[in-house]
Structures are given as structure tokens and as C-alpha cells.
Amino acid sequence: MTISRSISATVSLMAKQLTEKQFLKNYNVHDFDVPLVTVDMAIFTVKEGKLQVLVVKRAQHPAKGKWALPGGFVDMTLDKTLNDTAYRKLKEKTGVDTSYLEQVESFGGAGRDPRGWSVTVAYLALISSDDIVLSKDESSEDVTWVPIEDMGEKVELAFDHDAVLKACHGRLKGKVQYTSLPVNLLPADFTLTELQKTFEIILDKSVEKKSFRRRILDADILEETGEMKTGSNRPAKLYRVKPEGESHFFARSLEGPR
Amino acid sequence: MTISRSISATVSLMAKQLTEKQFLKNYNVHDFDVPLVTVDMAIFTVKEGKLQVLVVKRAQHPAKGKWALPGGFVDMTLDKTLNDTAYRKLKEKTGVDTSYLEQVESFGGAGRDPRGWSVTVAYLALISSDDIVLSKDESSEDVTWVPIEDMGEKVELAFDHDAVLKACHGRLKGKVQYTSLPVNLLPADFTLTELQKTFEIILDKSVEKKSFRRRILDADILEETGEMKTGSNRPAKLYRVKPEGESHFFARSLEGPR
DNA sequence: CCACATAGTGGCAATAAGCCACCATGTGGT
DNA sequence: ACCACATGGTGGCTTATTGCCACTATGTGG
Secondary structure (H helix, E strand, O other), rough: OOOOOOHHHHHHHHHHHEEEHHHHHHHHOOOOOOOEEEEEEEEEEEEOEEEEEEEEEEOOOOOOEEEEOOEEEEEOOOOOOOOHHHHHHHHHOOOOOOOOEEEEEEEEEEEOOOOOOEEEEEEEEEHHHHHOOOOOOOOOOOEEEEEHHHHOOOOOOOOOOOHHHHHHHHHHHHHHHOOHHHHHOOOOOHHHHHHHHHHHHHHHHOOOOHHHHHHHHHOOOOEEEEEOOOOOOOOEEEEOOOOOOOOOOOOOOOOOOO | OOOOOHHHHHHHHHHHHHHHHHHHHOOOOOOOOOOOOOEEEEEEEEEEEEEEEEEEEEEOOOOOOEEOOOOOEEEOOOOEEHHHHHHHHHHHHOOOOEEEEEEEEEEEEOOOOOOOOOEEEEEEEOOOOOOOOOOOOOOOOOOEEEEEEHHHOOEOOOOOOOHHHHHHHHHHHHHOOOOOHHHHHHHOOHHHHHHHHHHHHHHOOOOOOOHHHHHHHHHOOOEEEEEEOOOOOOOOEEEEEOOOOOOOOOOOOOOOOO
């Protein structure tokens, strides 16, 4: 039984605690109020023509001062489910309380956090950049958007958050191939061209205009607002997502050029 | 370090322990060896023309005597990752140590287990019924296969395992639409008709023969063994999965008849 | 008032699935 | 030995969906 710790005062307590836990486990008795589980999330938005992720500078040890995905411990007094934790964290960091949210994968192991065996449940969130109200001052945390292409070189993540992010990014790219997910990255009203651009940014490749429009329109998930987006050149029809038309699955994936 | 204590004697310790944990959490110090996390799995096989799931009769409280999905606590002394736990559990229950294994979803909440807030990481496993060596006596647990269609009426699951199973079954059905997953439910060598039947059993609908064969063969994931399956009527070519041809994704989903 | 950029469409080619009839080749009964 | 039968396997057309690309439509701004 190895216990390495800097806080010497707790060492003796820990030893006893470990055996108590072991004992309790053997008798199938558990009623702890602090599950050793965290939720970490990859919150995506499209800003300045780039897919960006929200990262937070850690204010506490371990990895103090390093960038990490937003997240934290499940709070059993506040959260009834894991989803509650995810929504709470999303709200804390972005001010957004309704958005696309999806559980992606859980990462657990002895090596991923210096504090020992831990589990994190990774979530994917998509929000419109319009909705963001970054609460920089609120918790005096440094919060910022980083283009996904800059991750790894310009910004390095603590713990195994690079793997967590990779899983979330992979899920996003995968789903975009055969669903209408990207509508969740746009404001309520948008043009088809804006939607197509969003697809292209996520897939990092161009999409054929006619095919794209047919696909989306035939799916019958959008409705015209009646308004037009005016600005430069020919105005474009504005669309919004039909009620309950949120997540449509297509029979074929969005292919690239032959 | 002795672990000899009666359950009643631990009650008072429980209160202190909670505060110790709270203390530790506040200082971001965690080094417990018993994460309050379980892994539960839906182990599928196809037997007697039916998709079946492995269930275990619980030998201990809570839900003693009720059926449940196989699973259990992460053992930090044995498991380096969550996948290790899953593989260990799979081996314990079926004797199989290599098979298709995939993490599906995590379920966490205050209400899912009477012992309190808990998290389970659900896994999906596919094994060939040939490989099974049920270890009934080993842990004196009652272990049995149940056709998925009998779940709910003939067999009820403890905790929220019905939801866990539903998620795993849903994942399986979803993936079978556009991958070659079912090869993992067959023995090493099989005929195309056997593979097609497996698809049909999982999807619970018939699949067009020619379309199916084209799809699989064009994907170039199988190779002929050179042997023929003889038995009744015209013998059929035997195939096996090419090395690294395990999980092929198709551009289009497997549709039913129009 | 005209060039231009962007919105939106027509129509055919290419791809992959559905459909179904037909041929191939064993086993087993007489 | 032979033939009915069940199952394996294929040819070839139809249908559905996407790719392709040129062409038309309609505003803005000089």
C-alpha cells in the first residue's frame, strides 16, 4: 500500500482511511458524498472562421498554471446526474445554459493524474459564439478560446486532456459526416452558406454546394424564417432549425470530391 | 494494518471519514485506492439463432438474488485503466480473454444505486459462442445467457441496468448498420451466409443477399480460407477476417427493403 | 447603370444499394 | 445411378443519392 503525499499531517489519517475503505468495499457498503469522478468538457465554437475550444488556466495544484479543459468534481449536493455536472460546468465557464451536450467517453487510470487513480467523463458541447459571455472575473480564472489547429504546439494541455480533446474532436468530426450537428454552432437564424461553411471548417475540407443544399433541405430539418440576410451582394434566405429537428441522421456520409 | 471491525463500529467512523474526504478534496489531494467507480458490461453472443446477453445473479447486497449485468469495482491493484477492469471482468465471467470490447457510455447519479452516488462505465463485448467457458462454479455465481427479446418480461435487471443494457444494445444495432462488427460474434472461420444471418439477427430484419455479399466482399476485409463448409446441400466458401480488417466503416448504412 | 460577388438551380454522370431471376453444386432418398 | 431439393453464388437491371459544373438570379457598390 503506497501512499505518497506532501501534506504530512494527513498521512496517518490516510492510512486508516484506506483500510476503512477497503473494509467497506468488502462489505459492499458505500455512502460517500465525494465520488472521485470528474467531468471534463471540450466546448467548441466557431469563431473567426476557425473551430475553437475553450481552455482554462488551472488556478490550483496539480498542474497549476497550465491550460486544461474546463471541468471539475461531481458535486453531489448540486448534481443528480453526470449530465447535471456537465451543464453546471458549461454554465460556469461560458454563461450558456442551453446548448448541444453529449457524453463522449470516460478516461480512467492510475497514471492520468498525479493524485492517483481517477476517472473523468468527457463531454462535448457546441455553442454559438454569439451566446458566449466569458466570465473571466467571476472566478478569477483565465479562460480563453484556442483554435483547434493551435492545440499541441502553441498550447499544451495538462493531465491527459490532449487525449480527451482528441476523443471529443474525433467524435465531432465523425458525427458531422452523417448528421446535422453543426447547426448547434450557429445562432438561431442562419443561411445555408453559413451552415455549409461551418461544416467545411469542422471537416477541414470543401463541400459541394448543390449536394450540401439538397441533403440539408431534403432532410426537412430546417424551416425558412421568412427573413433574408442582407449585407453584400445577393441576399440569402434565413433558416432556423425546426422544433425537434435537432439531430438528423443521413443514410450516407458526407463525402468529399472524387 | 488490521482490518477487523464490525459494521456497527464503522458507523461513527463514517462521519469522520466524510469530513476527511472533504478536507482532502478542498486541498486537491487525492490518493485513494478505491475509486467509487464500477464497470458493467453487456456481453453479447449469438446462440440458437438469437442475440443473447450474459447476466449474473447477484450474490451480495444490494439487490441480492436479482439478475444484473456482470461487472464490479475497479480494482486499483489490478487495473491500470478502465479497459483493464473490463477485460478482467470479461475473463472472470466467460473465460474469454480476447474479444471485441468497446466502451459505450457512463451512467452516474444519486439514484441509480441505493448505496448513494455512483458511476458505472458501460462496456459492450462481443464473443463467439464457441469461445465461451462459463465459470459457474468458480465464484459460485449464477451466470446465464438470456435472449435480448426476453429481457424485461422474463428477466428483470437490478439497479439501472436496463438502461445500461439498452444503451449497449442501441450502440450495437447502430454500429451494425454501417460497420462489419458482427464478424466478432462468429468463430474465426465462417461462411457469408452465416455472417448475413448474424447481421439479420442483430438488426432484426432481413438483408438482401446480393447487396450484402457485394458490400462485404468489396470492402476487402475478408479472405478465403481455402476450405469449404460442407454439411448439407452445396458447400460454401469459408472466410476469415483479414489481419487488421477488424472494423470497416461503410459509406452507406445497411438499408432494409424498400 | 453596370461589374461583381454571392445565392440558388438544372441536369447529367457516377456510385452503391435493392431486386429478382437464374445458374451451380452438393446431400439424401429411392 | 439418378433426381428432387435446398442452399450457395451471380448477372444484370432499377432505384436512390451524391458529385459535378455550368448557368441563371439578385442584390450591393462604384
